[in-house]
Amino acid sequence: MLGLIWESKTITQDVSNHQNSGLDRDNSKHTSKFDEYLASNNIPSPSFDVSAPLKLSLPPDIQDSRNAVLEASDELTALMLGPVESLIPLCDRFITIWDLRTIFHPTQASSDNFHGLTPAKSFPPTRISTFPAIAQKCSIPESDARSLIRHAMSFYIFHEPSPWIIAHTASSKALAEIPSVSDFIDFVSDEMLPASTRLVDAMIKWPGSRSQQMGKAMAFLKSRPSESVQRVLESHSWGDAANGLTVDVGGAKGTVGIELLIFLPKLKCIVQGRLEVVGDTTIPDDLQDRLSFMAHDFFGEQPVKEANLYLICNVLHDWSDKYAARILQNLIPALKRGARILVCDRVLPAPCTLTPYQMRRQRADDLYMKGIQDARVRDPNDWEQLFASVDEIFKPFQVETVDGSELSTICATWEGEDMFEV
Numbered sequence: 001m002l003g004l005i006w007e008s009k010t011i012t013q014d015v016s017n018h019q020n021s022g023l024d025r026d027n028s029k030h031t032s033k034f035d036e037y038l039a040s041n042n043i044p045s046p047s048f049d050v051s052a053p054l055k056l057s058l059p060p061d062i063q064d065s066r067n068a069v070l071e072a073s074d075e076l077t078a079l080m081l082g083p084v085e086s087l088i089p090l091c092d093r094f095i096t097i098w099d100l101r102t103i104f105h106p107t108q109a110s111s112d113n114f115h116g117l118t119p120a121k122s123f124p125p126t127r128i129s130t131f132p133a134i135a136q137k138c139s140i141p142e143s144d145a146r147s148l149i150r151h152a153m154s155f156y157i158f159h160e161p162s163p164w165i166i167a168h169t170a171s172s173k174a175l176a177e178i179p180s181v182s183d184f185i186d187f188v189s190d191e192m193l194p195a196s197t198r199l200v201d202a203m204i205k206w207p208g209s210r211s212q213q214m215g216k217a218m219a220f221l222k223s224r225p226s227e228s229v230q231r232v233l234e235s236h237s238w239g240d241a242a243n244g245l246t247v248d249v250g251g252a253k254g255t256v257g258i259e260l261l262i263f264l265p266k267l268k269c270i271v272q273g274r275l276e277v278v279g280d281t282t283i284p285d286d287l288q289d290r291l292s293f294m295a296h297d298f299f300g301e302q303p304v305k306e307a308n309l310y311l312i313c314n315v316l317h318d319w320s321d322k323y324a325a326r327i328l329q330n331l332i333p334a335l336k337r338g339a340r341i342l343v344c345d346r347v348l349p350a351p352c353t354l355t356p357y358q359m360r361r362q363r364a365d366d367l368y369m370k371g372i373q374d375a376r377v378r379d380p381n382d383w384e385q386l387f388a389s390v391d392e393i394f395k396p397f398q399v400e401t402v403d404g405s406e407l408s409t410i411c412a413t414w415e416g417e418d419m420f421e422v
Contacts, residue, residue: 027069027073030068031065031069033061034065047170048159050125050169051170053170054173054177099148100157100175100185102119103120103157119134119149120175121176122134122138123137123168125177126168129167131145131149131166152172156171157169157171157172158172196367228407229407231402232344232407233256235400236400236409241267241308241340242267244307244309245306245308246309247270247310248260248269248311248313249310250298251271251313253278253281256311258284258287261287270291270293270294271291271292271293272296273296275295278293298330299323300330302331302333303334305420308340310335311342312327312343313344313345317345317375317376318375325390328387332391332414334419335414335418335419336419336420337415337417338413340411340412341387343409343411344409344410345408345410346377346407347399347408348377349379383397384397393415394414394415397411397412
């Protein structure tokens with residue numbers, strides 16, 4: 001068994017007037033369901049051991065049970081800490097990010113010498129090491145090695161099976177072996193964290209006027225099932241657009257466009273992106289007559305006229321309202337009556353509709369976007385106002401969500417006249 005079935009009824013029954021008397025019962029149900037799925041599919045139980053699977057791919061109902069346990073555990077932790085002590089871990093998180101980067105990324109001293117190693121990569125996952133050995137290989141003081149690694153141990157990254165002996169855990173192995181984890185940690189520590197420390201200053205000095213371009217895509221986050229664009233688009237009601245022409249604006253290498261063409265066998269798609277991105281793309285043999293690529297800057301007027309649908313995936317949250325409106329405005333000269341603009345992006349839920357656990361990540365994303373480039377994650381009302389600021393002829397306006405996904409679709413239809421000359 002997972003060992004997550006809590007022996008905590010006496011703790012949870014009388015905390016304030018919060019309805020948590022069922023926490024133990026609910027968690028027993030969900031952990032049992034999770035255990036049964038793992039056992040029936042010959043998947044090892046969750047473990048910190050270095051041999052544990054680094055990733056789990058779960059069906060939606062099992063993922064729901066997993067999320068329920070995580071949410072209840074998070075709620076119980078906050079209740080047990082109390083209103084004051086529960087604030088302390090929030091203030092400690094920046095140091096955790098710094099620690100993660102340091103144990104994965106070479107310090108300036110070590111990157112300039114022969115070794116260029118990091119604690120996570122200084123010894124194989126199947127071996128053990130010591131603080132002096134790690135310090136020597138990474139060219140850092142032994143005292144720093146102890147501080148960094150022992151702090152990481154508090155989050156189950158490395159462990160000390162006996163005093164002064166260091167061994168890997170599943171998490172430290174992931175840091176050493178999965179490149180996308182490295183990319184994500186580097187992006188957060190090098191871009192997001194420094195920007196977030198100046199967020200208040202920036203909001204005062206540049207209220208709603210500053211935009212910076214994001215340095216690199218967060219491939220690690222987008223690889224998660226909850227970030228699947230394809231899943232969201234397949235849930236959309238395509239109607240007649242499934243038999244027409246779609247323009248994938250800012251579609252990069254065409255990953256989404258290709259999946260759409262497989263899903264909708266009568267669809268044709270033009271994928272647009274910057275020249276340096278689309279210039280060396282390859283079209284699969286079976287899609288030669290349905291897929292094409294075009295170099296186009298979405299801050300310029302849309303050159304493809306009379307398409308049935310213009311698709312914008314994971315683009316507009318990178319831009320402030322000023323620039324997002326400009327991207328949409330540049331589509332208007334190409335629109336025919338009834339043409340749709342379909343945006344696939346993050347949508348903040350309405351206030352008071354999610355638990356703190358559910359909304360924590362989304363609200364953090366919103367602040368990160370503000371700190372990085374004066375952009376934001378929008379709620380349904382924000383999206384509607386954005387389209388209305390471009391032209392009030394965009395109606396009807398619909399926001400559709402998909403269970404288990406962090407992405408939604410925002411669909412607006414052009415009800416004006418054809419905007420181009422035939």
